[in-house]
Amino acid sequence: MNLPSAQERPASLVRELCKLPTETEWLEFKRNRVDHEQIGEYISALSNSAALANRAHGYLIWGVDDASHELVGTMFDPKAAKVGNEELENWLLRLLSPKILFSFESVEVDGQRVVVLEVGRAYRHPVQFMHNEFVRIGSLKKKLKEFPEKERELWRIFDETPFEAMVARRDASDEEVVSLLDYPAYFDLAGIPLPENRSQVLERLAAESLIRRNDSGSWDITNLGAILFAKRLEDFSGLRRKAVRVIAYEGRDRVSTLREQVGAKGYAAGFEGLIGYINALLPSNEIIGKAIRKDVPMYPELAVRELAANALIHQDFGLGGAGPMIEIFKDRMEVTNPGSPLINVERFLDTPPRSRNEGLASLMRRFGICEERGSGVDKVVSVTEAYQLPAPEFSTVSDHTRATLFAHKELTKMDKSDRVRACYLHACLRYVQRDYMTNASLRDRFGIPVQNSATASRLIKEAVEGGMLRPYDETAGRKFMKYVPYWA
Template sequence: MVWGVQDGTHDIVGTSFDPAEAKKGNQELESWLLQLLNPRLHFRFYPVVMEQGEAVVVLEIAPAFRHPVQFQGREYIRVGSYKKPLNGFPDRERALWRALERTPFEDGVAAERVSSDDVLRMLDYPAYFRLLGANLPPGRDGILAALAEDDLIKPCEAGGWNITNLGGMLFATHLPDFPTLSRKALRVIKYQGTGKMFTERELSEPRGYAASFEETLRLLNSLLPANEVMGQALRRDVPMFPELAVREVVANALIHQDFLITGSGPTVEIFDNRIEVTNPGEPLVDTRRFVDTPPKSRNETLASLMRRFNICEERGSGIDKVVFQVEFFQLPAPLFEVPPGFMRTVLFAHRPLAQMTKADRVRACYLHACLKYVSREPMTNATLRERLGISDKNAAAASRILGEAVDAQAIVIEDKEVGARVRRYLPYWASPQPPEEVVV
């Protein structure tokens, strides 16, 4: 939208409208508009002074993504020179929904009409070739052609290049250069103690996910608490959390987030006794079925590229690895939570079995059953003792935990006629008659 240009003749006449000073009631105009939009898409006012001194204001509005944008709870459409409610034009509404559903986030434009030199400045192209294990092309045209081949950039009809959301999100040298993506930068927050009262350190990674992934992991591992272990001659620090588990959880948060949710991005929060990794968007798979369900991603192109960069596998085995690593280190089972509009994974530091809650024990038992089932191995009292570090002479303790999990209907007994010491157990969903209500 443009203020200061006359309709019809397009003569520049100037305007007295000043978006910085404009208010709606007692509220600034931009703030008022933003809170009434759903989703809160990016827009920006540009005041311009022309050669003859006329003031012109341009409003740039990001395109809708996935579904039409609502203002005060209603969608609108332009019909001729009039604004009309979208639901009054069902044919156009259907066509609009089809168009939006066919346009994935990755194909959106993060920066428009960018020169070739600015493309190479705004994107970390050396990281792209390094992650692919390919040699850097000798000339600029070869570099641009390779970036275009993977849809990181696309030719712009008005000249130059468009940097796609895919290119900006993965390889931006400075995400704040892309207004629609800047809030998606990964935040890392380290707290003192087990609560959020005192922040020890807070960082925001300004580069794209793929370009900065390995360095981000090194930073995380340097911030994570460690235990000091005395060897035969020297002391050494042993990480409290398995590095592979941390890698998989962070990669999942980056790849499977819902980019449509504006104003928030993936966050890693580090406490003395746990790590919490949160991303916008509720998961497409029931959290209780993470171990056995084939992968689903709302960002398929991004996930495919991250697989080629060996950052993720796209085989659905990421959570399996997390659970396996947690069991190998004999840590409490990971917790998968779904706050409204978000996904959170919690990894816990070591805690003795005596200090685990009933919910902790049931969750550990259930995930152990899931991991064994997908590995085509039986879960028994003996395997649970090994998982939880219970001595053989305390088999009764493992039996009590199995009983708690059975009562919670998280696991089922494969054959009730078999003696308790040699019984096999299945996750609830593997039973011929799964229970209706499960507590996990």
């Protein structure tokens, strides 16, 4: 079965929506009327109502008569619209909370110009515009607080429906499912022989909650199925901005870009390709040993794999317009994902991770894409120590989480924050291994000769004075002193 192309899909969607007998709580038609505040209120109302109706999206369409549903065309141009000196889309996004995914698209349908505003459903919190929450009651837009029963129902839905269980594509036929999803990749990763017929393929995908039968007898493709195994994420409008971006820069800043790539496939189907692409972009170091020269990657592949997988798994899918991003600079690699971390960044190494997306994380672990629960970050720290690289840095940037790997740097060229962070993470790593940091273990970590043990002592003193370490037993003699993280 041939699927509509990316250019044909909006027009096909408009024709299907026009066939509905009336407007719905998740669908509004207009001719030309444009009120900027009203558009923002509609985004809130359609997003919340889509969640109540278990729809992936709500729609506001200009150029359709709301009574007859006939195509009449529109003069509204969202790309040219401004509020003051600010572009309409930026203005709307700034006043929405949380910042959900929405998009305007102008399309010609049967000779008429139509504008489609597609709004992602609310997830985890009702969507507000200018500090007010709206909802559709029939075809009318109302404030949510005026309908407490709707508000209670919405919160119940948020509590019961994880992101993975939501619908990415509704009413797909058997042919569409196998055309949209890279099902051979699933069977390969799961280590299961590929079934001989389509019905067995669909049965297995349904057993993994990648698809599910709906009341009409066709298939709904879940977010879990699409985000992991989409052949093209752009085929799923609510997920296309969740594709991974990889950007390589010429220097140490973002001024000059060498290369940029946006991933096309689902995370599981495209993960090995992603890692291969990243490794090809990474600089290498030339090592000379026993008269043999060899190039080794600047960063250990295990660290790259784990941090990339963590960014996919732990992101907040409710943040619109943002997806995981991997940036490669001359002196570092930054891996950023949407969403503030659920645990303190200083406790990443010792605290079992809390995932917003446990279904996604579980399958990724089963497929061997990431480490078992709780063992990932400690392996990142361990392998960077083995390479004698500066310690990785974990931070919160606005409402995003960032992990940074640094290129090799001599101890004498590290600044104080580099040194204290390395001592702290080394102590954390020793602690989770039921051991303690000592002067000797820190010398091994940095490659400090035994005759320079005073250097290690100065590093430990810096970390203790910085409040990141404490002596395990303050009464112990200096030669027998052991150290633990401040929280231990």
